[in-house]
Amino acid sequence: MKKFGIIVLPGSNCDSDCFYAVRDYLEQDAEYVWHEENNLDRYDVLMIPGGFSYGDYLRPGALARFSPAVQNLVKEAEKGKLIIGICNGFQILTELGLLPGALMRNKNLKFICKHVTLKVEKVCAPFTSRLRVGQRISLPIAHKDGNYYASDAVLEELNRNEQILLRYDEDVNGSVQGIAAIISKEGNVLGMMPHPERACDSMLGNTDGMYIFGSVLDYLTKRGQ
Amino acid sequence: MENQQSPWKILGLTDSEYQEIIKGLGREPNITELGMFSVMWSEHCAYKNSKPLLKLLPSKGPNVMQGPGENAGVLDIGDGLALVMKIESHNHPSAVEPYQGAATGVGGIVRDIFAMGARPVVLLDSLRFGPLNTDRTNYLFEQIVAGISDYGNCIGVPTVGGETYFANCYQRSPLVNALCAGIADISKLQTGKASGIGNPVLIVGATTGRDGIGGASFASQELGENAEEKLPSVQVGDPFLEKLLIEACLEAYETGYVVAVQDMGAAGITSSASEMASHGNVGMELDLDKVPLRAEAMTPFEILISESQERMLLVVEKGKEDIVKQIMKKWGLRAEVMGHITDDQMMRIYQHGHMVAEVPAHLLADGAPQYVREGVPPKNLEQLRVLEIPSLALPEDFNAAFLSVLSAPNVASKSWIYQQFDHTVRTDTVIKPGMDAALVRIKGKKQAVAFTTDCNSIYCFLDPYEGAKDAVVEAARNLSMVGAVPIGITDCLNFGNPEDPVVYWQMKRCVEGIRDACEALNIPVISGNVSLYNETENGPIYPTPVIGCAGLLEDVSLFCTNSFKDEGDIIVLLGEDKGEMGGSEYIQQQYGLVKGVPPKADLAMEGELQDCVRTLIKSNLIKSAHDVSDGGLAVCLAECAMGGQKGFVADIETEERSDVALFSESQSRCILSVEAEALHDVLGMASTFNIPAHVLGSVEGKSVVININGREIINVPLEECMRHYDQGLLWSMNGI
Amino acid sequence: MKSHVVWGASNMAHANVYVTLKKDILDPQGEAVKNALHTLGYKNVMDVRVGKYIVLTLENNSENDINAVVEEISKKVLSNPVIEDFSFDIVED
Amino acid sequence: MKSHVVWGASNMAHANVYVTLKKDILDPQGEAVKNALHTLGYKNVMDVRVGKYIVLTLENNSENDINAVVEEISKKVLSNPVIEDFSFDIVED
Numbered sequence A: 001m002k003k004f005g006i007i008v009l010p011g012s013n014c015d016s017d018c019f020y021a022v023r024d025y026l027e028q029d030a031e032y033v034w035h036e037e038n039n040l041d042r043y044d045v046l047m048i049p050g051g052f053s054y055g056d057y058l059r060p061g062a063l064a065r066f067s068p069a070v071q072n073l074v075k076e077a078e079k080g081k082l083i084i085g086i087c088n089g090f091q092i093l094t095e096l097g098l099l100p101g102a103l104m105r106n107k108n109l110k111f112i113c114k115h116v117t118l119k120v121e122k123v124c125a126p127f128t129s130r131l132r133v134g135q136r137i138s139l140p141i142a143h144k145d146g147n148y149y150a151s152d153a154v155l156e157e158l159n160r161n162e163q164i165l166l167r168y169d170e171d172v173n174g175s176v177q178g179i180a181a182i183i184s185k186e187g188n189v190l191g192m193m194p195h196p197e198r199a200c201d202s203m204l205g206n207t208d209g210m211y212i213f214g215s216v217l218d219y220l221t222k223r224g225q
Numbered sequence B: 001m002e003n004q005q006s007p008w009k010i011l012g013l014t015d016s017e018y019q020e021i022i023k024g025l026g027r028e029p030n031i032t033e034l035g036m037f038s039v040m041w042s043e044h045c046a047y048k049n050s051k052p053l054l055k056l057l058p059s060k061g062p063n064v065m066q067g068p069g070e071n072a073g074v075l076d077i078g079d080g081l082a083l084v085m086k087i088e089s090h091n092h093p094s095a096v097e098p099y100q101g102a103a104t105g106v107g108g109i110v111r112d113i114f115a116m117g118a119r120p121v122v123l124l125d126s127l128r129f130g131p132l133n134t135d136r137t138n139y140l141f142e143q144i145v146a147g148i149s150d151y152g153n154c155i156g157v158p159t160v161g162g163e164t165y166f167a168n169c170y171q172r173s174p175l176v177n178a179l180c181a182g183i184a185d186i187s188k189l190q191t192g193k194a195s196g197i198g199n200p201v202l203i204v205g206a207t208t209g210r211d212g213i214g215g216a217s218f219a220s221q222e223l224g225e226n227a228e229e230k231l232p233s234v235q236v237g238d239p240f241l242e243k244l245l246i247e248a249c250l251e252a253y254e255t256g257y258v259v260a261v262q263d264m265g266a267a268g269i270t271s272s273a274s275e276m277a278s279h280g281n282v283g284m285e286l287d288l289d290k291v292p293l294r295a296e297a298m299t300p301f302e303i304l305i306s307e308s309q310e311r312m313l314l315v316v317e318k319g320k321e322d323i324v325k326q327i328m329k330k331w332g333l334r335a336e337v338m339g340h341i342t343d344d345q346m347m348r349i350y351q352h353g354h355m356v357a358e359v360p361a362h363l364l365a366d367g368a369p370q371y372v373r374e375g376v377p378p379k380n381l382e383q384l385r386v387l388e389i390p391s392l393a394l395p396e397d398f399n400a401a402f403l404s405v406l407s408a409p410n411v412a413s414k415s416w417i418y419q420q421f422d423h424t425v426r427t428d429t430v431i432k433p434g435m436d437a438a439l440v441r442i443k444g445k446k447q448a449v450a451f452t453t454d455c456n457s458i459y460c461f462l463d464p465y466e467g468a469k470d471a472v473v474e475a476a477r478n479l480s481m482v483g484a485v486p487i488g489i490t491d492c493l494n495f496g497n498p499e500d501p502v503v504y505w506q507m508k509r510c511v512e513g514i515r516d517a518c519e520a521l522n523i524p525v526i527s528g529n530v531s532l533y534n535e536t537e538n539g540p541i542y543p544t545p546v547i548g549c550a551g552l553l554e555d556v557s558l559f560c561t562n563s564f565k566d567e568g569d570i571i572v573l574l575g576e577d578k579g580e581m582g583g584s585e586y587i588q589q590q591y592g593l594v595k596g597v598p599p600k601a602d603l604a605m606e607g608e609l610q611d612c613v614r615t616l617i618k619s620n621l622i623k624s625a626h627d628v629s630d631g632g633l634a635v636c637l638a639e640c641a642m643g644g645q646k647g648f649v650a651d652i653e654t655e656e657r658s659d660v661a662l663f664s665e666s667q668s669r670c671i672l673s674v675e676a677e678a679l680h681d682v683l684g685m686a687s688t689f690n691i692p693a694h695v696l697g698s699v700e701g702k703s704v705v706i707n708i709n710g711r712e713i714i715n716v717p718l719e720e721c722m723r724h725y726d727q728g729l730l731w732s733m734n735g736i
Numbered sequence C, D: 001m002k003s004h005v006v007w008g009a010s011n012m013a014h015a016n017v018y019v020t021l022k023k024d025i026l027d028p029q030g031e032a033v034k035n036a037l038h039t040l041g042y043k044n045v046m047d048v049r050v051g052k053y054i055v056l057t058l059e060n061n062s063e064n065d066i067n068a069v070v071e072e073i074s075k076k077v078l079s080n081p082v083i084e085d086f087s088f089d090i091v092e093d
């Protein structure tokens, strides 16, 4: 069993969704990690779930990045641990500087909740090994600030290093180059706006999220051998 | 001062109400006490004009654990679980400040639910506006939707449904009704009945400011010359704080040390404290110095009636207050002991060491007089109910007439709205917005719950009794279409000024309609809310008794949706058209008329139809089910087609005019799609239930094709239908 | 006020509009920021209010009194008079 | 800078912090406001940028260099250097 730590910040609201996805569909250990926690040693994967940490006040992620658990996550990332930030988690990772760029207000200025089609841009071991390049998957989005921005120089680097994993098939929120998910240069930190944890159960009509979680599990299992 | 009125009148109390207070107290009230009475005896808190009517509603049933009277109603849904549900209006605040008004409306109803010990799991919103494409209406519309969106999304409670209508009467009186439901372990349910002499009373959450104080009438007395600037300040919601409050309260209940809880809604501390004391037959001593304040120099009166949001009042077991405070602190919330329970049923309020008010809890919370008024029907009613169909010219282009109904804002897709609401958070939404009812599962359990809100207020305007009946049967029918059994109703009665005999008559007839429909269909009313005085100088709103209804689906895997599934499936119509065009969307769109006799529901037939459809779903005999409502049969068929992205050809045999056959809104009808092999069984089942069934055609092609008596009347490509249906709302906003 | 001249950088003006919540109105955002700053050790921050800062670039021609236009825009569009106040200053190029 | 005095109104300072999107970054909110203004007939509005205006009330004591504190807060918390610039001014009571 691999242990997934799900960081609970004041205002997180997809923490339990992540918990059930890991426990019930991935069938691995899921544990909540309170935002004041200092020791994150015992987890194989750390997740920052979606929601509105600190109400998204000032900017999404602006205040959450100072939480002890989030600060400690930086050290864990440096050690090479897998980190997954979904939605608000992605916003926090960019505010922290663990991932480049920023997530701005959606182009239409509104919250958008719907399923979107995503194009797989890159297949890489920890996060997308169960997919093929060019494959289309569908995942739900639910955000008001998912409009990814990065400067031309950073974009050039993201493309050169193949750090872009998923792009929106259509322009849903104004993201530059349709970017929906990126990884860090080292490849162990994932940030994505769509919600894979909301797409793990056939009863809800979509299990494409399991591609992501399944890839993570494959990687951990292989590495463990 | 030029205003020489007596203080109680300025505060909105009548002379005789003032005499009642003196009689109850045995003396004249001081200004603080008078203020407390004025808010507690207001229509909003005391239901002075509606209580006698509300008593007519059936509220008993095998599943009912808590009927009207608590913060919310409670239903037993099996397996040790309770469903907690309530609807509430925030009409007046939303008319003044639409964004904050709608947001705080959501916040308020959510607190009612977790005050009962339940975790809030769904929100629905029932909205009414004037016609789009005026600056003011577009502004109200966008801001109200944004307010609901920002608040509901932030607290992580999915908004899974609702309804949205547009009519002239709501131009300056928009309606914002929010419904919240939660799930609780029956053993963890909380009450609002204070008990335990000496137990501490804690105020938890936000600081108290001058939000929403008193209303303009009060301001004119107290504030004198600069009254304009000092009008009651708008309540501002803090959804982040609310999210913390939900988690902290639910965690505090787990300790078992919370004796009673109540949210602070209208009339603030006064209301929650005195209601808790009155319902528990105890008294309370409260020290206002302990209330964390946000504004300077607040008077006792202001502290007592402030409507600052995101606050709760908790009665906790004596000696355990620190444990509860610790939990609040963990979640970053303030909690202060502001008093304790006493044994003499008196509310005693202190500030700076002096007693500033001393009133019997019962008198304050439950002592307001009730008024039974005389109602009279409007003089022009008979004239309004005349609709001579033969005198109306048939449309030249039926395709165009059909598309104009499909794109009418009352019919068109509401996706522009619900895409702004997070409806997938919590990963339990099995049927999302856009269908007849939303379906929400409960993780780890077999059963699921379904929700809808409904009210066609034009019907209610033309016939309050039949219109209210229609609202109940439509709500129940929407639940039945997904397979769920309707188990409880929460209603929001939105009306004009009850002192107007016509409005009172509308109220009374609506309540009677709800009563009769509920009794026939066996659905108890477990909670509700009344919002009166929704009117401007142009008159009252249409009577709008919004029905929120919950349903129970025993096995979540056996649900049904409204969209056609496969080419070749047979389309079956259950029920009979009675050619009822009064108040229909078509008559409004095509002829600009709000007239006629609205559809009259046959309650016995309705019950059978719904039972029949639920049985068909349970037996896995049908692939889709969708009831006929706004826009009639043509719109119903088109919605099935658009949902499944499948065309169809249907043949209607009728003796009616073509437009009547297409657009009549007769109740107790629905469209099913069925695999050819199952047709025999489906028709057999219908006849067992005594429900007329007609095979209309089949799912095929890429167009909506409707023939009447063998002649093609409508033929529109599916894409064209979808463009009208999907864009209709936006087109209206942009005046297209 | 300048007289009407041909289009060019010189006849543009900037208006800085400051929109703030009225004094008595709760500012949840400001509260949250204040609490965060306290946690970070900035204990001497006593209050935080978050408002909007809007920069308008306007073509400055004699037909319009720019002060009046900005005042009108601020009142009608940029602020919500029920809960917000505004002020502005104008910088002519 | 004032010297350390006993608590009172006189040793409070206000900092006005202005946070703006970097020049070359598209501002969808500003665009929307501009379009709305054009629809309303304010055709001479050429550009709109929406930023934040944050007012901090600080206890002003000699231990901290208030300029440095506000600068630090603005940089670390109030703005995101990837997309935003900031400036501030300080008003001592």
Ligand SMILES: Nc1ncnc2c1ncn2[C@@H]1O[C@H](COP(=O)(O)OP(=O)(O)O)[C@@H](O)[C@H]1O
Pocket (backbone or CB within 6 Å): B124, B125, B126, B127, B159, B160, B161, B162, B163, B164, B410, B411, B414, B417, B418, B421, B432, B433, B434, B435, B436, B437, B438, B453, B454, B478, B629, B630
């Ligand atoms: N304000 C709203 N918020 C959320 N969902 C809405 C809203 N208005 C309408 N809907 C959704 O749109 C769909 C159509 O609504 P409606 O026409 O009222 O359905 P019906 O005729 O079956 O009662 C429903 O699924 C409803 O939940």
Ligand SMILES: [Mg+2]
Pocket (backbone or CB within 6 Å): B435, B436, B478, B626, B627, B629
């Ligand atoms: Mg329906």
